Amino acid sequence: MSTHAVTRQDFDQYMVPVFAPAAFIPVKGEGSRLWDQDGREYIDFVGGIAVNALGHAHPSAVKALTEQANKIWHVSNLFTNEPALSLAKQLVENTFADKVFFCNSGAEANEAALKLARKVGLLSGIAGKNQIVAFNNSFHGRTLFTVSAGGQAKYSKEFAPLPSGIQHIAYNDLDAAKAAINEHTCAVIVEPIQGEGGVITAHVEFLKGLRELCDQNGAVLIFDEVQTGVGRTGSLYAYMNTGVTPDILTTAKALGGGFPIAAMLATDQFAQQFAVGDHGTTYGGNPLATAVGDAVFAIINTPDILNGVNERFTYFKAGLEKINDKYQIFREVRGAGLLIGCVLKSDYAGQANRINALAAAEGVLGLIAGPDVVRFTPSLIIPYKDIDEGLARFERAVAQFTQSVAA
Template identity: 60%
Template sequence: MLEHAVDRSTFNQVMVPNYAPQAMVPVRGKGSRIWDQEGKEYLDFAGGIAVNALGHCHPALIDALKKQGEELWHLSNVYTNEPALELAQQLINSTFADKVFFCNSGAEANEAAFKLARKYAYDNFGPEKHEIVSFYQSFHGRTLFTVTVGGQKKYCEGFEPVPGGVLHTTYNDLEALKALMSDRTCAVVAEPIQGEGGVIPADPEFIKGVRELCDQHNALLVLDEVQSGMGRTGQLFAYMGLGVTPDILTSAKSLGGGFPIGAMLTTNKVAESFGFGTHGSTYGGNPLACAVALEVIKTINDPQLLANVSNKHDRFRKHLESMNSKYGIFADVRGKGLLIGAELVEKYHGKGKDILAAAADEGLMLLVAGPNVLRFAPSLIIPDEDIDEGMARLEKAIATVVSA
C-alpha cells in the first residue's frame, strides 16, 4: 500500500459532509481511463456526470488552456475579452440564439434563465405574470431558486421557505400542463431529457405541445440543456432533434469539457430585459474558461463526431440488451446518444448503488439516476474497444449482484 499525504479518510476530516465519495481517489486520467492513488485503472462511463465530453486531458483542450494561461486569466466585467466574444459568436452561429450570458455552472445558467424569464414578463406584461411551471422529477441546480423550480421536493427539505410562484406538473403529460397554465404563467421550464430524474426523454409531440401552449399564453419556453446539450444526444443540442425552438436555453457541463463554465442563450427580444446592472457574474466569461470551451465546441460540432455518438449509443444498447437476455435485470433501456438509462426491474429496486460498487471493484466508473436507473454518460469520443471492455466489466458486476 502506497502512502499518501492525503487520502479518502482526509475527506471526513476536512470537508463538509454533503458528499459521500467512493473509497478510491482518482489522480490521473487519459481519454476514457482513470487511475487512482494505488495505480488501479478504471474505465470511465460516468464522464464526470456528462461533463468530460472529450474524455480526460484531451490534447486540444490542454493546448487551449496552456496558451490562454500564458496570456490573460481574469478581468472584471468592466471589460470584455476575445475568448468570450469568440465563444459567444460560435454559440450564436450554431444555434437559434442572438445573445449569450456566461457564468460558471449549470445552476447559475438556470438561475439567470429564470430571473430573465420573470424580468421579461414584468417588463412586457406586468408583475402578475410571474409563475414558472416545471415538471416533477426535474433537476435544475442547487441554488434556492433552482431547487425550487426543480421537481424533487427532497432537495428543498430544510431550506424553506422557498421562492413562491413555482408550479409543477407531470412530464410528458400535455393535458396536465394545459390545466396548470394561465395568463400568470411567465415560463415553462423543461429538460429535453430528464437526467437526474431517470433519463426520461421528452415525447416529441409533448414538447411541440409545450411550445404551442407557451405561445398561446405569451410565456417563454426555457430548455435546460445542461446535461443533454453539447453533442450528448448526437446533435449539438437536443432541441434540434425535437422540432421546437426555445426562447431561452441553458448549457454547462460538457460546454467546458471539464473546465467550469455555464451559458444562457436567448433571443434579442428577450435579452433586452437584462439591461445594464440587472444581472452579473464575477468569473462568468473569464478568458480561461472561454478559451477552453471555444475549443470544445469547435471539436464537438463536427458532423462525423456527432454521427458517431449515435453509433456508439447502438453499441451500448446492444451490450445492455445482451446482458438483459442473460440476467433479466432491466425493465427498460432508454435515452438518446450517449445519455443512456437502464432501469432495473422491480426485483432489483434499490440495488443501483450495489451495482455501482460492484462495477468499481471491476474497474468501471458508472452513475445512477435515482436508486433504480443505471446512467451512462461517457466521453462522446470513447473508443469502441473501451465500450466493449467496460461493458464486460459491468456484466461481471451485475453477475456478482444477481448471485448475492
C-alpha cells in the same frame, strides 16, 4: 503546495459532508480511463457526469488551456475578452440564439434564465405575471431558486421557505400543462430529457404543446440542456431533434469538457429585456474557461463527432441488452446518444447504487439516475475497445449482483 500526504480520510476530516465520495481518489485521467492513488485503472462511463465530453486530458483542450494560461486569466466584467467573444460567436451561429450570457455552472445558467423570465413577466404589464411552471422529477440546480424549480422535494424540503410562484406538474402530460399555463405564467422550464430524473425523454408532441401554450400566453419557454447539450444526444443540442425551438436555453457540463463554464442562450426578443446591472457574475466568461470551451465546442460541432455519438449509442445499447438477455435485471435500456439509462426490474428496485459499487470494484465507473436506474454518460469519443472492456467489467459486476440476490 502542501507536502501533506492526501488520503480519502482527509475528506471526512476537512470537507463539508454534502457528498459521499468513493473510497478511492482518482489522480490521473487519459481518454476514457482513470487511475487512482494506488495505480488502479478504471474505465470511465461517468465522464464527470456528462462533463468530460472529450474524455480526460484531450490534447486540444489542454493546448487551449495552457496557451491561454500564459496570456491572461481574469480581467473582471469591466472588460470583455477575446476567448469569450469567440465562443459566444460559435454558440450564436450554431443555435437559435442571438445573445449569450456566460456563467460558471448549470445552476447559475438556470438562475439567470428564471430571473430573466421574471423580468419579462414584469415588463409585460400584466399584473401577477410571475408564475413559473416546472415538472415533477426535474433537476435544475442547487441554488435556492433552481432547487425550488426542480421537481424533487428531497433536494429542497429542508431549506424552506422556498421561493414562491413555482408549480410542478407531470412530465409528458400535455393536459396538465394546459391546465397550469395561463396569462400569469412567465416561464415554463423543461428538460428535453430528464437526466437526474431517470433518463426520461420528452415526447415531441408534449414539447410542441408547451411551445404553443407559451406562445398563446406570452410565456418564455426555457430548455434546460445542461446535461443534454453539446453533442450528448447525438445532435449539438437536443432541441434540434424535436422541431421545437425554445426562447432560452441553458448549457453547461460538456461545454467546457471538464473546465467549469455555463451559458444562458436567448433570442433578442428576451435577452434585450435585461439591462446593464440587472444580473452579473465575477468569473463568468473568464478567458481560461471560454478558451477551453471554444476549443471543445469546435471539436464536437462536427458531423464526424455527432454521428459517432449516435453510432456509439447503438453499439453501447446492444452491449447492455446482451448483458440483460443473460441476467434479466433491466426492464428497459433507454436514452439518446451517450446519455443512457438502464431501468431495473421491480425485483431489483433501489439497487442501482449497489450495482455501481460492484462495478467500481471490477474497474468500471457508472452513475445512477434515482435509486432504480443505472446511468452511463461517457466521453462522446470513447474508443470502442473501452466500451467493450467497460461492459465486460460491468457484466462481471452484474453477475456478482444476481448471484448475491439469489443467495
